[in-house]
Amino acid sequence: MADTKREIERKYESDDSGLPDLTGVGAVAAVLDKGLMELDATYYDTADERLAGACLTLRRRTGGSDAGWHLKFPVAPGVRDEIRAPLSDTVPEEIAALVRSRVRDAELVPLVRLRSARDVRHLVDADGTLLAEASIDAVTAERLTGRGGAAQWTEIEVELADDGDPAFLDLVEKRLRRAGVRPSKSSSKLARALAQTSGHRREKVRPAPPVTAGDHVLAYLRAQRDVLVELDPAVRRDVPDSVHRMRVATRRARSTLRSFRSVLDRTVTDPVGAELKWLAGELGVDRDHEVMTERLTAALDALPPDLVTGPVPERLATWAEARRGGAHAHLTGVLDSRRYLTLLDTLDALLADPPLRKAAGNQPEKVLAQAVRKDLATLSALIEQALGAPPGAERDTAVHEARKKGKRTRYAAEAATAALGKPARSLTRGMKSLTTLLGDHQDSVMTRLTLRELSAVAHAAGENTFTYGVLYGREEARAAQAEAELPGLWKEITSGAAV
Structure with a gap:
């Protein structure tokens, strides 16, 4: 061992x-x-x-x-x-x-x-x-x-x-x-x-500075490929936060392929994006459970002792350990799979011989800014849809869709930062604030689903389920607070967006 x-x-x-x-x-x-x-x-x-x-x-x-x-x-x-x-x-x-x-x-x-x-x-x-x-x-x-x-x-x-x-x-x-x-x-x-x-000095090859729009996109995509490879052993060793970071790199890579279709031929990159989506989903099995455990544990610890009735801490610990062990074993199997290793090979091949379109050879300022603005316009429509939806499942779904598009817009702005400078950095910060707020909302939605499951199991075992109800109510309040803050935050972001 x-x-x-x-x-x-x-x-x-x-x-x-x-x-x-x-x-x-x-x-x-x-x-x-x-x-x-x-x-x-x-x-x-x-x-x-x-x-x-x-x-x-x-x-x-x-x-x-x-x-x-x-x-x-x-x-x-x-x-x-x-x-x-x-x-x-x-x-x-x-x-x-x-x-x-x-x-x-x-x-x-x-x-x-x-x-x-x-x-x-x-x-x-x-x-x-x-x-x-x-x-x-x-x-x-x-x-x-x-x-x-x-x-x-x-x-x-x-x-x-x-x-x-x-x-x-x-x-x-x-x-x-x-x-x-x-x-x-x-x-x-x-x-x-x-x-x-060896008889010769091993020289480390440094990539040339990006010049064209294609150079900038490929440099960002290459960085995400490198992160995937570097984090693989950390994920296997269960290093804290490694799954989250690997999942983010996977999403960044996929978002790059989707946002910059004017630069990279989608007939080649769409199948790669589909495999990156698969990998992000597999990484999410472990990461989502990790986030849920941390959120529920913190919420339970914050309750006054007189609001904790029944063996809630013990049940939560049992649930966390049972799900955790199975999730990590599954993820290790994914990293050993032929499908995953083929994806890494495919990313290497794509970077070595990129399917560049005509716009890839153009100056980056116009090409990259246009792609970022397109993502931002789609996000704006989704935000308006979320704000106009009635409270409940319909709004929850709309907010989640806006969050996903917000992440894609953020990653596009990140990829364009070296070319666009301050406007891209400002938009990246705004998108980070937005996705953090919407992420907390989505975590609340998923936490309430978990609380219902835990409550049902506890009820069937004859346990007091009062505490689960208290936690559920607090999660509802957190989601409502996020919804209330969204209009102001979105106005602040759009008023400062100048990409």
Whole structure:
């Protein structure tokens, strides 16, 4: 079974002078010699180095205290999340799944072998508590593909102890710099090995700045594709808010295809949009349940104790856990499906060979502004329809339709921001305020449906259902408040819209 460790470390160039004395740095009372470790790690990647290109490392390592499979995700400079699995001959499935959005049908093959003689020191305080581990690594790198180049170097690595204060590493670095030690130019051993054993320097290709209308649309669409791929492992690991962010990226991508049909040929993009709609729906199974649980829990916590009758908290917790586990298992299956992986391949192909129409080559200001204004006009009609509908199911449906169109208008404005500047940014902010208000209204509608279901189950079990009725009434009031605020907010947005 895989587990996760947050790794905070810094790497430095090393010469024959070794590790400077770090006693007295911060709370360091002693530097303990922990001896020499022999580490042997084989790094895996696709033949075209997709994981390395995304700054991911996957290795099988023996030696030391943590032998096994390690998959590292970058979090911030010097910070990575390391997923660990027990030692085995092949890549464990739980590890392989976390890189599937990048690897897909390609094979993971041994790419580089690193053998390190690690001289370890523990930096401890006066109580003997570990503050950090400092080591001098003598590394031998061997390329296992192509012509099989080799390289050797020595580096110093300082890794913060679990739950340590990252500011401590600043103090260590200050001491190291005073001793003439400089930070490593490579972010990881693998990056250095790839550079030194391949015979050429790996250059990161930066996309050219967008010029035409097509450039701007494709840049926004490419960013959403990248978010989907990057968030896939976070969703599998159940990282908080990852499902929501992935769902938003899916909707942004679909909205881009729909809003900018003057730029991209819809005969090609409509089928892609349909698949993005499917994926957003699947992501919604988990996300909607998450939102509902948070909303009901907060509402229940806000009630005075004398208004909570019967085992309402227990029933809510049981409902949340039962639905939650099933939803996440289903979503993991979706991410493993051929349909999902094909969608990622299709997005890659679309971006590599986009179905551009004639307007794509024009100046972006006119083309993008026209598309945004078209979305805004449709939204205006839906808002008027919602405001004119009688309270109840008809208005709820109209408000929900306006909310969906509001999101599409917001995403179109986002995509046009680099070209249109301040007007697009202003409209984006207005659409965010609008969709937040209408989203709260829709959440109220769905919460009331859930409360009716929970109340019916509780009634059948002979429980007091008074509290469900109180919560239902409060949700009705929240929806009414949103409806009352809508006309004023919409007037404010339209008076300032100048795209």
